[in-house]
Amino acid sequence: MSFSKIYTRSICGLSAPLIEVEVHISQGLPSLTIVGLPETAVRESKDRVRSAIINSGFTFPSKRLTINLAPADLPKEGTRLDLPIAIGILIASGQIPSLHAHHYEFVGELALDGRLRSVRSILTIAMACEHEQRALILPTKNQQYIQQLSSLKWFTAPDLKSVCDHLSNTQPLVQGEMSSEPYHQKRTSDLSDVKGQFAAKRALEIAATGGHSLLFRGPPGTGKTLLSSCLAGILPSLNHKQMLEVANIYSIANQEYILGTRPFRAPHHTCSAVALVGGGSQPKPGEITLAHHGVLFLDELPEFDRKAFEVLRQPLESKEITISRASGKTIFPADFQLIAAMNPCPCGYYFNQDQRCQCSLDQIKRYQNRISGPLLDRIDLHIDVPPISYQDMQVSQQSENSDTVQRRVNMAYERQIQRQKTQNQSLKNSDLEQYCQLDQPCQRMLSLAQKKLSLSVRGYHRILRVARTIADLDGIEHIQSKHLSEALSYRTPFE
Missing domain, CATH: 3.30.230.10 (Ribosomal Protein S5; domain 2)
Known part of the structure; x- marks a missing residue:
């Protein structure tokens, strides 16, 4: 032949x-x-x-x-x-x-x-x-x-x-078998390692439950990076299909992946827009795709090139990124959870009138304006992370670990899946009327907040989704005033 x-x-x-x-x-x-x-x-x-x-x-x-x-x-x-x-x-x-x-x-x-x-x-x-x-x-x-x-x-x-x-059938190969070993999520950090910062931990739990994006603001050394690294460890466990999707992405990128682990990507602030979204003559996945079904952590957010983090705006909404070339286009999944951290000013100490801050008001304003309004509007939770007192450090020795928090997250996550087949963050605007109904006191509260905070339509909807998540954590079917009030507290603008 x-x-x-x-x-x-x-x-x-x-x-x-x-x-x-x-x-x-x-x-x-x-x-x-x-x-x-x-x-x-x-x-x-x-x-x-x-x-x-x-x-x-x-x-x-x-x-x-x-x-x-x-x-x-x-x-x-x-x-x-x-x-x-x-x-x-x-x-x-x-x-x-x-x-x-x-x-x-x-x-x-x-x-x-x-x-x-x-x-x-x-x-x-x-x-x-x-x-x-x-x-x-x-x-x-x-x-x-x-x-x-x-x-x-x-x-x-x-x-x-x-x-x-x-x-030739002279010495057949042995057929391989599926592995029977269970896969477990590997954690790099545990919430029990975080001293104090109870409000930030609460926000982290809400973000993990509903799939919400999160921004930590505070001076250096208050635990913003450590808190962020704990998020992947309290997210709901990956199912088999999701695990294979993530493993497939890492296989294409030729990077190691521990089966069952939520991805946690923390690119340096010098990375380019192409490194974030992917690209090349033969398109390869970028950081947002490598963070699929996991966490993308941007530390020192204002230090990133403006063009770099602005490319996140479209994937945050569509959960995918399209890379177009003359030979065609490639679509990569990008269903990631954004978590970012930043200092309040260039020196980092403009917080509660700290005397160490020597920055002028113009310097502070320029520093904070490096992050555009449209990107901030897409971040659901804005949390201040203040310096830790000695008393908080002593009390936090008995703080909850990631396993305890993850159990609560899993219970609230299951409520969402049973009710609407998806996490609250992924609810379409047309679904909000069905799953985020408000009574008269809540409607009045939200109306006043919209005028005072000048909320956009996107911000309005994101508050409803966060309030829905808080109610799920409490095991309550309908959003109450306390849930809406807490959700509004996470949309505070820059001071």
Whole structure:
């Protein structure tokens, strides 16, 4: 047989489109040509494949080889095509049978001695393979990333010779099994480590319950960063689908991810807008996508470049980011929870008339105006984090830990899911009339607040969502005046 067709996958955004590796062997001077928009790593595979085939005990054909990577208009990148190219050559040259090859998809980078090296984005490929109900053959070192897929049939191989023996049915590979080990959320910080700051902890619990964005304001050393790092640890646990979504994103980005853990991303304030939203000639996920189903923490918010954090405005509403290029557009998910921290002034001590502050009123105003009104309007909770007294530090030794708070958060979260199938922060404006009904005293209170605080329509709706979350934490079906009053206290403007 002088022709073969092998299945593998490419990577495009967060998807893995099918690639057909077609190999044709014809008479002519010995050569190997790869067509179908291969990038540098793919073009170089012919040298790796030749050495791997010879060192695995096979013969490399001394004829004219043409390898087509279809569809031809889709760019191919990475080293994962080495294994399917080698298998295609061996089948086309008649050295291994082709009877069962169409039931499999192959991925793997080849060493010169025929060993299989791990490849990137393996979970994305495995999920697409699972959907197509084909078996997957992959390098042994990649198996840990796909053991959470329940219906995928997969085999791992240490080298090219093992794959050929499997296809020849002389020494079949052992089928992999789904991992039975439970996954647990890993915490970097615990609320019991935070001294005092009971109002800030309360706001953190509300934010975790309803999925609300949060801004901490206060002088240096009051615990803003530590409080923020505790948020991911008290969020409701990820379900299996959400965990796979996050793992898929980290697989594409080639970053480590601990299964079951809510992402916590804290980019430095020098990061660019592209680093936040993602991009590149072949678009890759940015920080807001890496924070999907987790937390994006922006410390020293006014120090960020204005263009950088202004790009957050649209993803905060739509929960996705669209990156457009001349060749097409890529949509990345961005359902993240924003939490930010800032000082009240350039020196940091303009708080309750602290005498250490030497900033002028103009300097303070310019510093605070670095954050635009539209972005502030999209942040649900604004909390002052004052300096901690000695008495608060002593009392807080018996403060609640993250496990205790997370149990309350989970109970209130379940109330939301049972009632409306989503968190309060994600309620549409049309749903607010049904789930956030107000009695006459609450309506009068909100009417006065709207005039006094000059609330926008967006701010009005966000207050209703926060009040709904506070009522859920109390286990009460209808919003009461105390819930609305507390929600309004979290919309205080800059002093």
